[in-house]
Amino acid sequence: MTAITPHLPVLQVVVPLIGAFLAGLLRRGTSGFLLALAVSWLMPIIAGAMLYQTLTSGPISYHLGGWEPPYGIEYRVDLFNAFVLMLVSSVGAVIMPFARRSIAFETDAGAWFYCMYLLCLAGLLGITVTGDAFNAFVFLEISSLSTYVLIALGRDRRALLSAFQYLIMGTIGATFYIIGVGLIYLVTGSLNMQDIAARLVDAFPTQSRPVMAALAFIAVGVGLKLAMFPLHVWLPNAYAYAPSVATAFLAGTATKVAIYLLIRFFYGIFGHAIDFRALTVTALIIGLSIAAMFIASFIAVFETNLKRMLAYSSVAQIGYITLGIGLANQNGLTGSIVHLANHAVMKAALFLVLGAVFFRIGSVKLHDLSGIGHRMPLTMTAFVIGGLGIIGTPGTAGFISKWYLALGAFNEGSWPLLLVIVVSSLIAVIYIGRVVEVAWFREESPLAATAREAPLDMLVPIMVLAAATIYFGIDTRATASIASQVAAMLLGGLR
Numbered sequence: 001m002t003a004i005t006p007h008l009p010v011l012q013v014v015v016p017l018i019g020a021f022l023a024g025l026l027r028r029g030t031s032g033f034l035l036a037l038a039v040s041w042l043m044p045i046i047a048g049a050m051l052y053q054t055l056t057s058g059p060i061s062y063h064l065g066g067w068e069p070p071y072g073i074e075y076r077v078d079l080f081n082a083f084v085l086m087l088v089s090s091v092g093a094v095i096m097p098f099a100r101r102s103i104a105f106e107t108d109a110g111a112w113f114y115c116m117y118l119l120c121l122a123g124l125l126g127i128t129v130t131g132d133a134f135n136a137f138v139f140l141e142i143s144s145l146s147t148y149v150l151i152a153l154g155r156d157r158r159a160l161l162s163a164f165q166y167l168i169m170g171t172i173g174a175t176f177y178i179i180g181v182g183l184i185y186l187v188t189g190s191l192n193m194q195d196i197a198a199r200l201v202d203a204f205p206t207q208s209r210p211v212m213a214a215l216a217f218i219a220v221g222v223g224l225k226l227a228m229f230p231l232h233v234w235l236p237n238a239y240a241y242a243p244s245v246a247t248a249f250l251a252g253t254a255t256k257v258a259i260y261l262l263i264r265f266f267y268g269i270f271g272h273a274i275d276f277r278a279l280t281v282t283a284l285i286i287g288l289s290i291a292a293m294f295i296a297s298f299i300a301v302f303e304t305n306l307k308r309m310l311a312y313s314s315v316a317q318i319g320y321i322t323l324g325i326g327l328a329n330q331n332g333l334t335g336s337i338v339h340l341a342n343h344a345v346m347k348a349a350l351f352l353v354l355g356a357v358f359f360r361i362g363s364v365k366l367h368d369l370s371g372i373g374h375r376m377p378l379t380m381t382a383f384v385i386g387g388l389g390i391i392g393t394p395g396t397a398g399f400i401s402k403w404y405l406a407l408g409a410f411n412e413g414s415w416p417l418l419l420v421i422v423v424s425s426l427i428a429v430i431y432i433g434r435v436v437e438v439a440w441f442r443e444e445s446p447l448a449a450t451a452r453e454a455p456l457d458m459l460v461p462i463m464v465l466a467a468a469t470i471y472f473g474i475d476t477r478a479t480a481s482i483a484s485q486v487a488a489m490l491l492g493g494l495r
Contacts (some may be wrong), residue, residue, distance in 0.1 A: 005049070009062040009075035012046050012085060013126045013139075015039060020118035023111050032111030033100045036118055040096040043089035043121070051082040055482075061131075069131070070192035076131030080268075080337075080486045084128045084260045087341050091252040091348055092121055098461045099245045102355050106243045107153045116153075117249065120146040124257045133181045134191045136261060137174065140225070144170045147254060150246040151238050162237035169234040173224030180217030183210045193269055200273035215270050219262070219281070226258035228322055229292030232315045239311035244355025247307065251314055252348035256340050259321055263336070266325065267490035276328055285326035286417070292319030293424035300431045306364045309431055310350050313390060316424070317343045323421075324405050330487055332408025337483035339401030342472060346389040346398060349465035353383040356454035356462060361447040366435065371444030375451040378459060380439050382466035387432035389469040392425045397472035400480055 004011070019039040023032045053060060054077060062075040077085070103113050123143025127136050148170070152163035185191060187207050188199040204211050220231070227235040235255075239247045266276070276282050296315035303309035321343070324336025354364045356379050361368060373380040389398035402421055409417040453459065472479050 005053075007062070008046050008050050008053075009060060009077055009129050010064070012043065012050070012089075012129055013075075013122055015042060015046070016118045016122035016125065020115050020122060023115035023118055026111040026115075029104060029110035029113075030100070032114035033096075033103075036099070036114035037096050039118055040089075040093045040121070043125070044086065044093050047082070047085040047089040050077050051079075051086050053077075054079045054082045070190045070195035073135050074131040074192055074194075075129045076194065077129060079482065079489060080264070081128045081260065083337075083341070083482050083486060084257065085125060087344055088121070088124050088128065088253045088257060091344055092249060094461050094464050095245060095249055095252070095348060095352065096461075098248075098352055098355065098458050101455060101458055102245050102359055103243060105359050106155060108155075109153045113150070113153055113243070113246075116146045116149045117246070119143075120150060120249075120254075124253055127257050128260060131193050132191050133184065133193055133196065134178075137178050137181060140177065140261075141174060143254065143257075144174065144225075147250060150250070151242040153246070154241045154243050156241045158237065159241035162234075162241045166234040166238045169224055169231075173221045173231075176217045176221030176224070178221075180214040180221060183214035183217065187211055187214070193264070197269045197272040200269065204273035211270070211273065215265075215274070215281070218265050222258055222262045222265070226255045226262060227315055227318055229288050229296065229315055229319060232292075232296070232318075235315060236308050236311040239314070239351075240305055240307040244307075244351060244358055248348045248351035248355065251310075251351055252344040255314070255318060256344050259318070259340055263325060263333075263490070267333075271490070282326045282328055285322055289319040289323035289326060290417075290420055290424075292316055293323070293420065294427070297424060297427040297431070301427065301434075303431070304366045306354055306366060306369070306435065307351070309435075310347065310354070313428065313431065314343075314347055316428070317347070317390065319424075320401065320405060320421075324408060327405075327408040327412060328491075329408050329411050330484070330491060331404050331411055333487035333491060334480065334484045335401050335404030335406075335408055337486055338404060338476075338480045339398075341479050341483070342389065342397035342401050342469075345465055345468045345472065346386045346396075349382055349386040349462060349469060350390070352458075352462045352465065353379055353386065356458050357451075359458065360451040360454065363447055366438055368445050368447045369435070369439050370442040370448055371439070372448040372451055373440035374444070375448055376453050379454050379462060382462045383439070384436055385466040385469050387428075387436065389473070391428045391432060395470065395473050397469050397479070399473055400476055404480065404483075 026032045060077040064073045123139045126139030148163045148167050187203050188196050224231045296312045300309045300312040321336045324332040389396035392398040392402040
């Protein structure tokens with residue numbers, strides 16, 4: 001174990017990459033599932049070991065190819081990305097047992113799905129662990145290309161169109177990002193994130209225009225990837241028509257890693273040279289966040305396809321996360337980071353519930369779920385718990401996030417913003433309440449009458465995520481406590 005420990009950062013990426021290669025050689029879906037399950041369960045162990053190491057010993061620096069940074073590629077793990085690595089790998093590990101029945105029912109992909117899933121997982125973990133801006137682009141493309149395939153594997157023909165739409169938007173986002181990185185390289189002569197941050201301090205006063213242009217390009221490029229309003233147009237259809245497991249995985253991980261990348265660039269790189277509070281970018285982010293919180297929530301109220309409803313809910317919840325980024329204070333940024341984790345858990349639970357419902361009745365239309373709560377009581381109870389978390393009900397993880405965001409608004413002396421957080425949360429009561437009312441308090445629809453409780457291997461991941469929604473709303477040591485330390489670290493480096 002002592003010999004392996006120094007190589008944990010690279011193993012976090014290499015293991016799922018090798019797993020994806022092996023899964024691509026397999027023909028039987030069962031073999032692919034077992035391989036993906038083994039890899040998925042190994043990832044949180046590696047991430048947990050690095051999180052413990054960063055908590056006790058500080059950041060980890062791993063040099064590839066024998067080249068010292070900033071000239072060689074560096075995998076650098078601090079408390080922030082160790083936290084995100086743990087989140088991504090844990091969500092993947094919990095979701096994977098659900099996949100065997102769901103994928104067999106919803107697709108004909110077999111082992112090919114697990115190959116793409118592991119490739120996507122490797123890409124997301126690579127974005128998070130790398131300390132090199134160009135290397136992050138490479139992993140961004142790996143995760144994106146595999147995501148397009150995961151979405152296209154849905155049996156509905158609209159899945160292909162959704163994948164194509166995301167491909168177009170994703171390509172635009174990646175182009176913007178790499179242009180921004182190119183501008184940074186021209187100014188600093190470096191691609192190492194830590195080195196860029198140090199060099200920008202000296203370069204910014206004399207070369208402010210290319211630096212500001214780089215900031216704008218990267219913000220737009222990463223904003224497309226994280227579905228920041230109004231760059232979110234690819235997300236509703238992608239979530240609605242992808243296989244249920246792929247939707248749950250992407251909702252819990254892909255957008256969260258993109259948010260991590262945005263925070264890393266804003267606070268960990270540009271923030272060392274630029275005073276954000278003197279720029280209009282924070283006001284712009286706050287304005288777009290408020291628009292997302294209200295507009296996307298209102299659209300969700302009128303959706304009858306529940307996967308699309310939850311997709312628009314995700315756009316609104318991303319608005320809460322970016323709101324904390326825009327507030328740029330201790331409590332606001334803590335709320336943003338903790339909601340990054342809490343929303344991943346809650347939304348993954350909700351999408352898995354819909355996956356179990358689809359497995360039993362072949363539909364996620366609202367009217368088809370009439371009375372289904374009596375046929376699938378445990379599954380729909382999990383939906384209620386996840387829904388309460390999305391609303392921000394006390395005792396759930398969602399409340400902790402919004403509490404910190406409210407404190408952040410209060411610290412800025414912005415009572416209207418505090419009111420916005422409360423009122424926008426109440427809109428979630430409407431669209432979550434519609435589902436609860438239809439599922440529990442109406443007569444059974446013909447499809448619901450044929451339903452029965454989800455199989456155990458699908459039910460256990462749902463209940464684990466639902467239990468986590470409650471647990472992290474009571475014990476915040478593993479989320480809010482670490483998020484607060486991360487926020488202090490990021491804000492401490494600002495100009």
